[in-house]
Amino acid sequence: MERxxxxxxxxxxxxAGMRAALQLSSAGYKVAVLSKVFPTRSHxxxxxxxxxxxxxxxxxxxxLWHMYDTVKGSDYLGDQDAIEYMCRMGPQVVYxxxxxxxxxxxxENGKIYQxxxxxxxxxxxGDQAARTCAAADRTGHxxxxxxxxxxxxxxxxxxxxxLAIDLVRDAEGRALGVVALDMERGEPLLVEARAxxxxxxxxxRIFQASTNAFINTGDGLGMASRAGIPLEDMEFWQFHPxxxxxxxxxxxxxxxxxxxxxxNGAGERFMERYAPHARDLAGRDVVARAIAIxxxxxxxxxxxxxxxxLKLDHIGKDEILDKLPGIREIALKFAHVDPLEAPIPVVPTxxxxxxxxxxxxxxxxxxPARTGPEEAVPGLYAIGECACVSVHGANxxxxxxxxxxxxxxxxxxxHIVEFLKENPTSPPIPREGPDLALARLAxxxxxxxxxxxxxxxxxxxxIMQSHCGVFRRAEVLEEGIAKLEEARQRLxxxxxxxxxxxxxxxxxxxxxxxxxxxxxxxxxxxxxxxTESRGAHARDDYPERDDRNWLKHTLAHRDGTIDYKxxxxxxxxxxxxxxxxxxx
Amino acid sequence: xxxxxxxxxxxxxxxxxMKDYELALEAGDMMLLDALILIKAQDDSLSxxxxxxxxxxxxxAMNINGKNGLACITPLSSLKEPIELRPLPGLPVIRDLxxxxxxxxxxYRSIKPYLINNDPPxxxxxxxxxxxxxxxxxxxxxxxxxxxxxxxxxxxxxxxKFVGPAGLLQAWxxxxxTRDQATSERLDDLEDPYRLFRCHGIMNCVDACPKGLNPTExxxxxxxxxxxxxx
Numbered sequence: 043m044e045r046x047x048x049x050x051x052x053x054x055x056x057x058a059g060m061r062a063a064l065q066l067s068s069a070g071y072k073v074a075v076l077s078k079v080f081p082t083r084s085h086x087x088x089x090x091x092x093x094x095x096x097x098x099x100x101x102x103x104x105x106l107w108h109m110y111d112t113v114k115g116s117d118y119l120g121d122q123d124a125i126e127y128m129c130r131m132g133p134q135v136v137y138x139x140x141x142x143x144x145x146x147x148x149x150e151n152g153k154i155y156q157x158x159x160x161x162x163x164x165x166x167x168g169d170q171a172a173r174t175c176a177a178a179d180r181t182g183h184x185x186x187x188x189x190x191x192x193x194x195x196x197x198x199x200x201x202x203x204x205l206a207i208d209l210v211r212d213a214e215g216r217a218l219g220v221v222a223l224d225m226e227r228g229e230p231l232l233v234e235a236r237a238x239x240x241x242x243x244x245x246x247r248i249f250q251a252s253t254n255a256f257i258n259t260g261d262g263l264g265m266a267s268r269a270g271i272p273l274e275d276m277e278f279w280q281f282h283p284x285x286x287x288x289x290x291x292x293x294x295x296x297x298x299x300x301x302x303x304x305x306n307g308a309g310e311r312f313m314e315r316y317a318p319h320a321r322d323l324a325g326r327d328v329v330a331r332a333i334a335i336x337x338x339x340x341x342x343x344x345x346x347x348x349x350x351x352l353k354l355d356h357i358g359k360d361e362i363l364d365k366l367p368g369i370r371e372i373a374l375k376f377a378h379v380d381p382l383e384a385p386i387p388v389v390p391t392x393x394x395x396x397x398x399x400x401x402x403x404x405x406x407x408x409x410p411a412r413t414g415p416e417e418a419v420p421g422l423y424a425i426g427e428c429a430c431v432s433v434h435g436a437n438x439x440x441x442x443x444x445x446x447x448x449x450x451x452x453x454x455x456x457h458i459v460e461f462l463k464e465n466p467t468s469p470p471i472p473r474e475g476p477d478l479a480l481a482r483l484a485x486x487x488x489x490x491x492x493x494x495x496x497x498x499x500x501x502x503x504x505i506m507q508s509h510c511g512v513f514r515r516a517e518v519l520e521e522g523i524a525k526l527e528e529a530r531q532r533l534x535x536x537x538x539x540x541x542x543x544x545x546x547x548x549x550x551x552x553x554x555x556x557x558x559x560x561x562x563x564x565x566x567x568x569x570x571x572x573t574e575s576r577g578a579h580a581r582d583d584y585p586e587r588d589d590r591n592w593l594k595h596t597l598a599h600r601d602g603t604i605d606y607k608x609x610x611x612x613x614x615x616x617x618x619x620x621x622x623x624x625x626x
Numbered sequence: 627x628x629x630x631x632x633x634x635x636x637x638x639x640x641x642x643x644m645k646d647y648e649l650a651l652e653a654g655d656m657m658l659l660d661a662l663i664l665i666k667a668q669d670d671s672l673s674x675x676x677x678x679x680x681x682x683x684x685x686x687a688m689n690i691n692g693k694n695g696l697a698c699i700t701p702l703s704s705l706k707e708p709i710e711l712r713p714l715p716g717l718p719v720i721r722d723l724x725x726x727x728x729x730x731x732x733x734y735r736s737i738k739p740y741l742i743n744n745d746p747p748x749x750x751x752x753x754x755x756x757x758x759x760x761x762x763x764x765x766x767x768x769x770x771x772x773x774x775x776x777x778x779x780x781x782x783x784x785x786x787k788f789v790g791p792a793g794l795l796q797a798w799x800x801x802x803x804t805r806d807q808a809t810s811e812r813l814d815d816l817e818d819p820y821r822l823f824r825c826h827g828i829m830n831c832v833d834a835c836p837k838g839l840n841p842t843e844x845x846x847x848x849x850x851x852x853x854x855x856x857x
Contacts, residue, residue, distance in 0.1 A: 081728065082685040082770055097750075133750075143741030143805070145759065145766045152753030177766075183682055184766060228722055257679040291680045308840040323784035372680060375699050378655065496667040540671035542637040545721040548670035607683075 043221075043476065044231050044309040048074040048199070049462055051220050051235035053206045053262060056084035056185045057182070057444060058191035059241030059424030061451030062458075067196035074233055075198055075221030076222050078205040078257060078550070081190045085243050085255045086447065088287040090368060091181025091296030092174035093139075093448070095132030100172035105129045107164055108173060108617055112442060115161045115325050116435025117587065118621035119575035119595070121610035124378035124403035128449045129440075135448040140592035146177050147365070149221060157299040157365070158557070159440040160323045161404075161626070170626070174441035179294050179368040185444060188345070189239070191512035204231065205550055206261060207424070208479035209238065209269050209470055214353045217619035218336035218471050220258055220265075221479030225550060228543025231345065232476055236468045237458045240266065240399060240407075246279075247554075249392035250500075250507035253285050253292040258587060262428040264557030265401045268478065271409050271419065272288070272605065275397035276431035277569035277579045280438055281512050281570060283329040285391025286608040287349040289376040293388055295371055295440040298322040300365055301323060302354035304333065305385065306341040312350075324626035327578045330390035334512045339617060344387065366483070367490075384555040390512055394500040395561075396438055396578065399429035405429070405454025410597065423458060425450040425552070430593065435609075436577020480558070487551050491537025495552045498533045502555070502562055505529060510566045519570040530559055564598040571604050572596060589621050627651050628708035629665065631672065635721050639642065639803060642719070646708070658705065659697040673722040681836060683772030687714055688723050694834040707798070713770055714776040716785065728787045731774045737789060737797040737815070743846060758804045758853065765799035767837055771792035774831035774841055780824040787820035791831035791841030798844035801851070807815035813852055 050066050052059045053075035061237045063092035077084065096103040109129040113120055140146055140154060147155035154175045164170040175335050177184035193200075204222040210232070213215055216240040245260025246252040263273055282294040283304070289575050298304075303322045306312045316332040324332075333350050336342060354362065354369075359382050366381075373381045374441050401424050402416060411417035425431075427448045433446055463503050508523025533555065537615060542546035572587035575581045597605040627649045636643035652747050666672050674697075675685040681699040688697055689712040691705055702709075716723040723830055744753075761816045774791035775781050789797065797816060817823040822845065831841040 078769075079677055079683075081687065083675075083677045083685050084677065085683075086767075087683050088678050088680065102634055137747075137749075137751055141743075141747040141802070143800075145762045145803070146751070148754050148759045150756060153753050154751050178766060180682075183769070187766070188740075194735055195738075195740045255683065257677045301651045329820075368682075373679070476656045494667075494670075496670070522681075523728075542635050542671065542721070544635060544637045546726050547673045550672075 047234045048072045050237045051233045053241045054241035055081035057086035057185055057447035058451040060502045061448050062455040063198045064192050064196055065455035067198040073198050076201040076204040076206055080202050082187055083530050085258055086182045086186040089444055090177035090294035092181045093371050093444035095136040095175045097133050100156045107369045109351045110166045111161050111163055113619040115437055115439040117437055120435030121432050122613040123610050124433045126613040127403045128433050131449045132445055142188050142192050144184050151333050159299050160295055160441045161325045179366045179440040180295050196378050201233050207482050210475040212469055212472055216420040221476045228547055234259040234463055237461055240428055241426045242428045244395045245428040246392050248506045248558050248562045250292045250503040252333045252392040253282055258560035260449050261552035261556045267560045267600045272599045273564040275596050276564040276598055277572050278396035278436050280394040280578050281330040283333055283390055284352055284388040284391035287387035287389050290391050291372050291376045297354050301357050302352055305353055306336045307343045307347055311312045312336055316474050320626035325437055333390050349387045349389045352388045353385040354381050355383055381566055390409050394438055396434040398428050398434050399424040401431050404457040405450055423454045425454045486552050493532045493536040498529055506562050510569055513580050513582050514569055522566050568596045630708045630710045632712040633722055634719055639795045656702050657698055658700040673724050687771040687773050696836045712766055716776045718783040729776055729854035733789045735795040738791050739796045741806050752805050754804055759801045764839055768795055775835040777830040777834040784824055788824035789821050795841040795844045798848050
């Protein structure tokens with residue numbers, strides 16, 4: 043097998059991976075970024091509304107208010123040390139992106155444009171804040187391209203269209219690199235590295251209806267899980283209130299930030315009933331549930347009463363064309379309406395994974411071990427959506443994901459620099475190191491099979507959609523687990539028809555489905571175990587939040603067992619925000 | 627619905643061929659990519675790139691009934707049957723609808739697509755008025771799908787030497803940015819019989835761009851700037 047050697051291997055070229063890569067390359071380290079797609083195809087590109095940071099360009103602001111909102115938004119499940127760090131670093135990483143060239147929209151005074159987003163307040167729960175920095179409604183695109191451009195300048199080494207298969211570790215568990223599949227040639231590549239950083243993004247493709255790209259298949263979570271690392275808080279999936287009915291394509295919260303609002307079949311602005319103060323800009327979990335209830339109780343729109351409408355024509359043509367041009371494009375193409383004149387039909391749609399690979403706030407992966415629930419895995423890091431640091435807790439606030447990518451991309455890079463200085467060499471790769479990865483590749487060489495990957499893929503998505511959606515209950519979840527077990531057995535019996543070495547996407551999709559299966563199991567098992575409602579995890583049979591028993595993080599192991607660890611309620615320097623009733 | 631799709635697997639085929647597929651589709655508003663996914667469920671050996679399925683990532687550019695476009699935002703209802711699909715022209719084919727994009731990206735990288743500003747960064751943002759920022763509209767939105775560059779005859783003939791419409795659009799994006807200080811170096815780099823001046827204003831790029839951008843106009847602005855600086 044071909045081998046390459048670098049100081050750092052980064053898996054994933056989205057916002058988080060490229061922010062970390064930029065820092066490490068600029069510091070003179072040899073950095074390999076492996077990505078299964080060309081960097082600017084990564085899903086960060088689809089982020090629309092913006093990046094939240096307390097710049098105070100539009101309304102008076104303070105990072106501590108941002109912290110309060112984020113803790114509250116997380117339904118108190120977020121770790122307050124990590125949240126403090128993220129919110130405090132916010133302005134710095136945003137200014138830095140501006141210096142890197144990101145074409146932010148501007149205010150009349152020349153400063154970065156900021157818009158109101160859900161769950162944002164001034165002075166700890168007071169008036170609406172305008173905290174989300176935007177490049178029209180293409181902020182993720184602008185950020186991802188800017189980061190790729192700076193990495194060109196920094197001469198980062200990209201391995202484009204290399205699918206990471208599995209981590210390579212030694213007997214002590216230290217990460218020594220990764221085996222990847224060169225998709226163009228069909229050959230495995232062993233990348234040796236003193237530090238390995240997972241930045242593989244989300245896994246929204248476990249659901250049938252998702253705003254996520256096809257590539258969001260939880261590859262890093264699959265790799266971590268197979269390496270014996272439990273997955274944290276996987277029951278918490280954000281359903282975005284406004285996915286285009288049918289197509290699932292995202293319509294930014296920025297639409298409501300700019301003054302748009304939701305109406306039901308009776309033409310009623312129903313969010314006033316659910317969140318009298320914040321209305322359409324309540325937390326996403328709150329708005330998504332409100333829509334689901336309106337539809338469920340027969341107050342939906344259209345002949346099938348199966349959606350609600352997002353009205354924005356009153357914002358005015360000039361404002362829409364200036365601030366929301368991408369939304370108009372999407373509405374025209376995927377909903378066949380021109381939002382300058384007519385409202386957009388929307389439904390809650392799976393969007394973001396709050397859970398992931400457990401890490402502390404400097405990016406190191408932490409697992410339960412002899413020393414306690416959070417012992418660092420030497421040489422292994424995770425950042426961005428694939429990680430659970432946890433800043434989003436049970437519900438992420440809009441605009442906090444792009445911030446998460448930059449802050450923890452930078453923080454992990456800083457910690458890696460320290461780690462590399464302390465570890466000038468790494469132990470040799472044991473002979474059996476790549477075996478796990480090679481076995482995964484060999485499995486799909488099998489030509490006999492009774493099942494097709496595409497069928498199992500579709501059925502898994504159907505199971506997750508109907509058994510682990512916006513509202514959950516015990517019997518439905520248990521039935522889902524049984525069905526998912528069946529699907530997994532079918533996947534064991536599946537074969538692909540394409541055995542070409544060259545750009546074999548059938549093989550790639552089979553390998554991706556294996557990763558999704560790991561994510562789906564961790565999700566539904568964690569959801570069945572948590573007998574309370576918190577943030578995005580809403581149980582019909584346990585409708586209340588239960589801080590006495592459930593103010594703790596879930597850790598789902600691959601063998602089906604579930605552990606828990608405490609929430610870090612103590613921030614780094616400021617006083618804690620203790621749990622209280624969450625209303626908007 | 628009938629499809630005729632370019633197939634070539636260098637591992638198995640001596641030469642490329644067109645393969646016919648038929649799908650029984652309900653009348654609806656499916657995109658071409660949706661149909662390709664159904665075809666791939668029948669025949670998993672068909673290779674194509676895809677990701678965001680909403681026209682922002684630039685993965686699924688291909689030649690659709692003779693015109694370059696993105697499969698994910700091309701409605702099936704807009705296409706005549708049989709729908710003929712080929713890889714983007716002018717780039718080496720890796721397999722089926724997958725082309726080697728490297729010659730395209732190499733030209734993109736050649737224009738130094740990053741902001742150059744040698745002043746120490748201020749503590750906060752560099753200021754830019756909304757009017758100055760508006761100069762970047764129609765430029766920064768490029769998704770690097772290569773629909774434009776691979777529809778350009780000048781690029782077909784000189785892929786090594788001509789930057790191509792996508793790269794030139796980005797060159798102008800940085801020249802037009804009030805925060806960038808490298809205008810004269812950027813113009814020097816393009817002052818060459820091939821890099822910029824192979825553009826003959828054929829305007830295939832404008833027609834092909836799935837995002838409605840106008841590389842020809844940007845190229846005209848660069849040329850205009852060069853003329854102005856010599857007089």
